[in-house]
Amino acid sequence: MNKILPFLFTPFVGVAFAAGENVPTSKSYVDAAVAQKQDIIPANDGAAQVLTNTGTAGEYGTKGIYDANGEYATQTQNLVDAAAMNAGVQNAIDSEFQCIEWLDPNDHSSDCLLFNIFGQTERRSPNLFDSSQILKASGWTENNGVYSGQTQSLYRLGRMNACSPEPCKENTQYTLSYTISVDENATPVGPVSPRLQIIYTDGTYSQPSLDLMPQNPGDTSHVFLMSSAGKTIESINADYHHTAHIHISNIQLQEGTTATPYVPYGNLYIPARQ
Numbered sequence: 001m002n003k004i005l006p007f008l009f010t011p012f013v014g015v016a017f018a019a020g021e022n023v024p025t026s027k028s029y030v031d032a033a034v035a036q037k038q039d040i041i042p043a044n045d046g047a048a049q050v051l052t053n054t055g056t057a058g059e060y061g062t063k064g065i066y067d068a069n070g071e072y073a074t075q076t077q078n079l080v081d082a083a084a085m086n087a088g089v090q091n092a093i094d095s096e097f098q099c100i101e102w103l104d105p106n107d108h109s110s111d112c113l114l115f116n117i118f119g120q121t122e123r124r125s126p127n128l129f130d131s132s133q134i135l136k137a138s139g140w141t142e143n144n145g146v147y148s149g150q151t152q153s154l155y156r157l158g159r160m161n162a163c164s165p166e167p168c169k170e171n172t173q174y175t176l177s178y179t180i181s182v183d184e185n186a187t188p189v190g191p192v193s194p195r196l197q198i199i200y201t202d203g204t205y206s207q208p209s210l211d212l213m214p215q216n217p218g219d220t221s222h223v224f225l226m227s228s229a230g231k232t233i234e235s236i237n238a239d240y241h242h243t244a245h246i247h248i249s250n251i252q253l254q255e256g257t258t259a260t261p262y263v264p265y266g267n268l269y270i271p272a273r274q
Contacts, residue, residue: 050079127265128163129176129236129253146249148183151194151240159199159235162253164265168233169255173226174198176236177259178251180213181220186244191215193241196251198227201234210241217244224259 052061064078080088101114131147134140137157140149162168182192192215197207206228214221227233236253240246250262 125263125266126254126260127252127263128168128174128255129251130161130164130265131251133157133160134248146247147251148245148247150243151192151238151246152243154194154238154246155240157238159237162198162233162236170232171230172232172255173229173257174233174253174255175257175259176225176227176251176253177223177262178248179220179222180246180248182214182217183245183247184218186217186246188217188242188244190242192219192244192246194244194246194248195223195239196225196236196248197239198225198233199235199237200228200231202231204228204231207239214246226257 048065048067049062050065052063054061064075066075066078066080066084097115099108099112099114100116102108102110102112104110132142134147134149134154134157135142137149138153140147140154142148162174168174176196176198178196180194180196182188182194186192191210193210193213195208195210195213197205199205206225208223208225212221212223233253252259252262254260
């Protein structure tokens with residue numbers, strides 16, 4: 001006689017796990033876990049961007065990436081990747097320099113030994129005064145654009161060319177600007193008041209007021225002196241009240257009635273493509 005063995009079946013409840021993670025996939029668990037992650041980054045306008053650190057917890061920033069095909073004026077704050085930088089530098093070299101001598105004369109893809117700058121124009125600096133004339137004064141020296149020496153010896157130097165290499169234009173106004181100071185270790189017997197002044201072809205002159213000049217050791221003045229209308233500048237010379245060691249820098253004589261930021265005297269070479 002066959003025996004029938006009764007079995008008791010009980011419902012079995014299982015828990016599913018996401019592939020590769022020992023994490024339950026219930027909606028509430030997933031929502032809670034996602035809430036701890038970084039917020040979703042909103043869509044941008046399609047431009048390439050990178051994330052930046054704002055320094056504030058929970059907040060992020062973005063920065064654009066420079067597009068070589070876009071306009072520079074609209075991308076001045078964008079980051080430049082290495083590829084764009086390399087391309088930009090190479091384009092600049094190719095547009096302004098021409099190789100005329102190669103490491104291997106028969107292989108123009110070899111390293112370039114000598115470049116020719118083409119498409120250039122020689123443009124005069126607006127500064128027409130050659131400051132190196134000051135070094136003709138006894139004992140005067142120059143260091144990093146600052147001329148130093150005794151007021152008395154600069155006065156004895158006499159008149160210096162105002163405009164070089166050509167004379168100043170007739171009946172034309174110019175503006176003389178410079179920075180002048182009395183050395184902090186100087187020992188004058190009274191107010192120094194050193195100054196550069198403009199001499200005209202008719203023998204008259206223009207000079208800044210003594211009250212505006214540095215008087216005591218350590219004093220500094222920034223001088224702006226406009227020439228008189230209807231007169232022609234002949235030269236520039238120095239004047240002073242009491243002798244002392246002084247410093248002069250950023251001397252500039254330029255055509256017009258407005259002083260602009262200092263630039264060195266001489267010729268400037270500016271690429272034609274701008």
